[in-house]
Amino acid sequence: MARTEQQSNDKFAGRWFWRYASPAAFYPLAGKIENVCWVLACLLTLVGLYVGFFVAPTDATQGEVYRVIFIHVPAAWMAMVIYLAMAFWAGTGLVLGTRLSFMMSHALAPTGAIMAVVALWTGALWGRPTWGTYWVWDARITSTLILFFLYVGYMALAAAFDDKKKGDRASALIALVGAINVPIIYFSVKWWTTLHQGSSVRPGSSSMATTMLWAMLIMTFAFWAYCVAAAMHRLRTQIIERESGSAWLREAVK
Amino acid sequence: MMWESWSAFWDMGGRGFFVWGSYGALLVAVVAELVSLRSTRKAALQSMQDTHDAL
Amino acid sequence: MSLRTVAGAVFRREMQLFARRKSDWANPIVFFLIVCSLFPFAVGSESEKLKLIGIGVIFVGALLSAMLSLPRLFDDDARDGSLELMLASSEPLAVLILARITALSLGLGAALTIAAPVFALFYALPFAVAGMLALSVAMAVPTLLLIGAIAAALLVSARGGAILTAVLVLPLTIPTLIFGAGAALKVFYGEPPAAELALQGAFLLLALALCPLAAAAALKISTD
Numbered sequence: 001m002a003r004t005e006q007q008s009n010d011k012f013a014g015r016w017f018w019r020y021a022s023p024a025a026f027y028p029l030a031g032k033i034e035n036v037c038w039v040l041a042c043l044l045t046l047v048g049l050y051v052g053f054f055v056a057p058t059d060a061t062q063g064e065v066y067r068v069i070f071i072h073v074p075a076a077w078m079a080m081v082i083y084l085a086m087a088f089w090a091g092t093g094l095v096l097g098t099r100l101s102f103m104m105s106h107a108l109a110p111t112g113a114i115m116a117v118v119a120l121w122t123g124a125l126w127g128r129p130t131w132g133t134y135w136v137w138d139a140r141i142t143s144t145l146i147l148f149f150l151y152v153g154y155m156a157l158a159a160a161f162d163d164k165k166k167g168d169r170a171s172a173l174i175a176l177v178g179a180i181n182v183p184i185i186y187f188s189v190k191w192w193t194t195l196h197q198g199s200s201v202r203p204g205s206s207s208m209a210t211t212m213l214w215a216m217l218i219m220t221f222a223f224w225a226y227c228v229a230a231a232m233h234r235l236r237t238q239i240i241e242r243e244s245g246s247a248w249l250r251e252a253v254k
Numbered sequence: 255m256m257w258e259s260w261s262a263f264w265d266m267g268g269r270g271f272f273v274w275g276s277y278g279a280l281l282v283a284v285v286a287e288l289v290s291l292r293s294t295r296k297a298a299l300q301s302m303q304d305t306h307d308a309l
Numbered sequence: 310m311s312l313r314t315v316a317g318a319v320f321r322r323e324m325q326l327f328a329r330r331k332s333d334w335a336n337p338i339v340f341f342l343i344v345c346s347l348f349p350f351a352v353g354s355e356s357e358k359l360k361l362i363g364i365g366v367i368f369v370g371a372l373l374s375a376m377l378s379l380p381r382l383f384d385d386d387a388r389d390g391s392l393e394l395m396l397a398s399s400e401p402l403a404v405l406i407l408a409r410i411t412a413l414s415l416g417l418g419a420a421l422t423i424a425a426p427v428f429a430l431f432y433a434l435p436f437a438v439a440g441m442l443a444l445s446v447a448m449a450v451p452t453l454l455l456i457g458a459i460a461a462a463l464l465v466s467a468r469g470g471a472i473l474t475a476v477l478v479l480p481l482t483i484p485t486l487i488f489g490a491g492a493a494l495k496v497f498y499g500e501p502p503a504a505e506l507a508l509q510g511a512f513l514l515l516a517l518a519l520c521p522l523a524a525a526a527a528l529k530i531s532t533d
Contacts, residue, residue, distance in 0.1 A: 053263075054256060054257075055256075057256070058256075058267065063267045063268075063269060064266040064267035064268075064269050064273065065266065065267070065269035065272050065273055067266070067273055068272065068273055068276045068277075071276060071277065071280050072276065075280070110287070110290075111287065114283050114287055117283065118279065118280050118283050121276065121279045122276040122279065122280070125271075125272045125273075125275045125276045125279075126272065126276065128272060129269055129272050226284070230287060230288075230291060233291050233295070234291060234294075236295075237291070237294050237295045237298050240295070240298040240299060240302055241298045241301075241302075244298075244301065244302035244305055244306075245305065249302070250302075250306070253299065253302070
């Protein structure tokens with residue numbers, strides 16, 4: 001008797017998770033997550049920028065220009081993390097066949113591409129006064145550029161099919177192929193730069209004051225919140241696009 | 255207050271172009287994304303309405 | 310019929326087609342020649358300058374011409390219906406795809422491998438470098454075709470295939486480019502190229518192991 005109860009509990013626990021694989025169940029939850037994350041993103045950005053610009057001291061070697069780090073490093077991290085998340089949902093979608101997983105991948109890609117561009121742009125503007133050049137073919141910079149290419153390829157492929165299901169699965173496969181390649185590309189480029197450049201200039205590595213680290217950490221959480229909110233918004237739009245005929249959606253949108 | 259004046263704040267120790275160029279680019283990117291999020295949502299809702307009206 | 314006979318038949322058919330349709334290998338070579346001859350006009354004709362860019366230009370040119378032949382892998386077959394036969398076959402799809410890629414690699418790879426050291430003369434490169442370029446190109450073309458087969462398989466029925474193939478495939482070939490051109494550069498600077506060649510070989514083997522499976526999955530997705 002006790003045993004069967006245990007079993008049905010396990011089953012129920014499983015169902016709790018699976019329930020949210022259905023767009024109808026996830027749509028309202030995504031809305032709640034989105035709203036919380038917009039608020040968090042705004043608050044954390046305000047706090048982070050205040051600490052970054054009014055509490056953190058001037059850097060001893062770089063002067064004021066180091067303050068770019070508060071957005072540069074979070075953007076670079078997000079570009080990487082979002083790609084991994086995108087590949088994870090793509091793989092989940094291919095294995096389990098859950099259409100919400102594919103939508104999640106599609107929802108993440110544009111934000112990831114934007115983060116890659118922001119990381120490259122701010123890196124260039126930071127690099128010019130610090131190492132005297134806008135662009136260095138350094139492993140991290142080059143990998144971020146290639147990451148951007150992979151995002152663009154993923155989005156272009158997803159849009160190239162009239163049949164959405166086909167586009168889902170095709171782009172998911174490419175996301176996985178890219179995920180396998182990212183580390184290979186990173187180490188190849190790293191090897192290549194040590195080969196060609198006698199003295200490679202590198203950012204960072206100088207000791208940072210605690211308040212600087214705090215500002216960067218808070219901004220990182222702000223970026224997380226922003227990216228989650230943007231992805232959830234896009235996910236809900238996708239659900240609207242794809243389920244436009246269903247009755248539950250008409251109720252939910254009202 | 256660690257800045258002597260607002261002009262010192264905007265000047266960023268002579269590196270204003272690089273600092274504000276970075277933050278400005280982020281702002282542009284975020285605003286562009288928000289606008290596109292809003293417009294695609296609007297279009298999706300509109301087309302849903304249209305298909306419903308057509309029925 | 311055993312798997313071996315089927316794979317062999319696919320391979321032989323591909324080689325016969327390749328021998329019959331001269332444009333399949335002649336056009337990439339002509340394209341390669343034109344790309345290689347354009348750069349001196351843009352850079353200047355001093356042989357010192359040309360030497361420095363020659364290896365890169367020839368290597369990238371070879372990769373681009375190989376990429377142009379990627380649609381050949383599946384597009385014609387999709388049109389005449391032999392792709393459906395391949396898909397319906399009880400043999401593992403990955404092996405059949407591997408047989409096709411092998412045939413194309415041998416045909417096109419041989420043509421580009423012969424052309425690359427000849428074009429090295431345009432750039433005043435020494436014979437040793439030209440020889441290493443030939444070896445590098447011979448290893449890089451199959452790697453590119455293996456990776457490219459995934460994209461070609463996905464885009465069999467999609468619009469805008471050619472440009473999209475380039476966007477998808479070229480970023481993934483960067484490691485091959487680094488070590489392929491790197492081996493020739495090492496010879497150019499009089500150093501042993503063993504490490505670059507070993508890594509390039511490793512990429513080829515990795516692609517050989519993974520890409521046919523991925524391409525088979527891709528073909529199933531796109532022809533579903």
